[in-house]
Amino acid sequence: MTPHDTRQEIERTVAAAAGRVPGVASLSPRLPRLLRDGTARFVRAAGRGEQVPGVHARLDTDRHTWHVEVKVTTLSGHRALDVTRAVRAAADGAAHAALHGARDAVAVTVTVTAVV
Amino acid sequence: MNGRQVPPDGTGDDEALPCGTPLRAVWEAYDAGTAAQDPHLGTCPHCTAALHELTVLDGFVERARSADRSPAVDPDPFTTRVMELVRLEVRSGPALPLGGAEEDLWIVEAAVAKAFRAAVDALPGVRAGSCRVRPADSGAEAGGGSVRVDLEVVTSLERNLQEVAEAVRHRVVDSAHRALGLEVDAVDVTVADVLDDSGQAHGTTFSYAAAPGTGTAPGHGSGGRFGGPGTGGGPVPEGGTGR
Numbered sequence: 001m002t003p004h005d006t007r008q009e010i011e012r013t014v015a016a017a018a019g020r021v022p023g024v025a026s027l028s029p030r031l032p033r034l035l036r037d038g039t040a041r042f043v044r045a046a047g048r049g050e051q052v053p054g055v056h057a058r059l060d061t062d063r064h065t066w067h068v069e070v071k072v073t074t075l076s077g078h079r080a081l082d083v084t085r086a087v088r089a090a091a092d093g094a095a096h097a098a099l100h101g102a103r104d105a106v107a108v109t110v111t112v113t114a115v116v
Numbered sequence: 117m118n119g120r121q122v123p124p125d126g127t128g129d130d131e132a133l134p135c136g137t138p139l140r141a142v143w144e145a146y147d148a149g150t151a152a153q154d155p156h157l158g159t160c161p162h163c164t165a166a167l168h169e170l171t172v173l174d175g176f177v178e179r180a181r182s183a184d185r186s187p188a189v190d191p192d193p194f195t196t197r198v199m200e201l202v203r204l205e206v207r208s209g210p211a212l213p214l215g216g217a218e219e220d221l222w223i224v225e226a227a228v229a230k231a232f233r234a235a236v237d238a239l240p241g242v243r244a245g246s247c248r249v250r251p252a253d254s255g256a257e258a259g260g261g262s263v264r265v266d267l268e269v270v271t272s273l274e275r276n277l278q279e280v281a282e283a284v285r286h287r288v289v290d291s292a293h294r295a296l297g298l299e300v301d302a303v304d305v306t307v308a309d310v311l312d313d314s315g316q317a318h319g320t321t322f323s324y325a326a327a328p329g330t331g332t333a334p335g336h337g338s339g340g341r342f343g344g345p346g347t348g349g350g351p352v353p354e355g356g357t358g359r
Contacts, residue, residue: 069124076231076295079294079295079296079297080214080223080227080295080296080297080298081214081215081221081296081297081298082297084214084215084221084222084223085215085219085221088219088220088221107220108220109124109220109221109222110220110221110222111124111211111221111222111223111224112214112222112223112224112227113208113224113227114224114226114227114230115227115230115231115295115296
């Protein structure tokens with residue numbers, strides 16, 4: 001499995017796990033990602049695969065650490081801090097599962113972009 | 117690792133186009149007006165397509181700005197949704213710390229301000245206006261995640277302004293704790309305007325400042341004024357009267 005494959009699997013797995021956390025309304029793509037969706041035909045033509053909105057994984061090769069950034073929209077009635085903690089726990093577990101026992105560490109950042 | 121994590125800046129989304137050019141570089145060239153002079157950007161199909169998308173986005177942004185300056189003209193639902201997305205992205209503000217210093221959890225200022233304004237609007241006779249939320253200096257030094265709030269309100273003269281400021285402050289702190297889980301270091305309340313019985317604004321501005329947990333703390337905080345000399349303990353008008 002190449003680092004790119006691993007990245008995609010981490011992003012997909014983390015997105016699925018984060019989306020199941022109570023209080024999460026949706027994952028939140030940023031404008032650059034929305035723009036990239038507009039050029040998705042080039043991305044796909046280059047074989048880079050589908051992108052996962054709201055989740056971005058990046059490997060720090062020096063520190064052997066996967067940095068996973070998750071952006072979520074939360075539901076009012078759920079305390080944002082509790083939701084982000086649950087998302088981080090879910091994302092951390094999902095990322096480690098996607099690594100299939102690899103020794104790379106995982107560092108998860110969670111950002112609430114809106115409360116609806 | 118010690119201390120608060122660095123706020124996410126979204127650069128993780130900045131990936132290269134298939135030709136290898138970072139999307140951010142295309143954006144910067146577009147903003148600088150140098151895209152047409154760049155031989156690669158002018159001929160590369162990937163960069164050309166990205167520039168086209170940016171042109172479309174620029175149109176949306178300009179329409180959003182125009183909507184701020186003129187009355188709404190009933191845009192269609194799709195346009196409304198796209199413009200809301202653009203506004204959210206462009207105006208989301210900095211990321212503010214949630215939880216402990218090591219947790220790396222964040223919430224954007226726009227979401228926090230929206231929650232605070234809604235909480236204050238629930239007070240009878242009070243309307244929230246501009247709301248700025250920034251990391252508190254004391255919290256940063258301690259490695260914690262507290263914030264400082266600057267909030268403008270409009271209220272009627274039927275209520276004592278000091279009581280209004282206290283009620284606003286209480287609402288903000290309560291909302292921060294219960295709805296968001298955000299630690300508030302200080303809330304500065306500015307009564308940006310007052311309304312008489314007919315609903316007319318007087319154009320007078322008063323400022324109050326206090327730190328949660330310290331009571332009213334007259335004079336606490338850098339931007340607030342309260343109980344100044346010669347005011348008999350009342351708030352200090354900032355903007356004079358009349359317009």
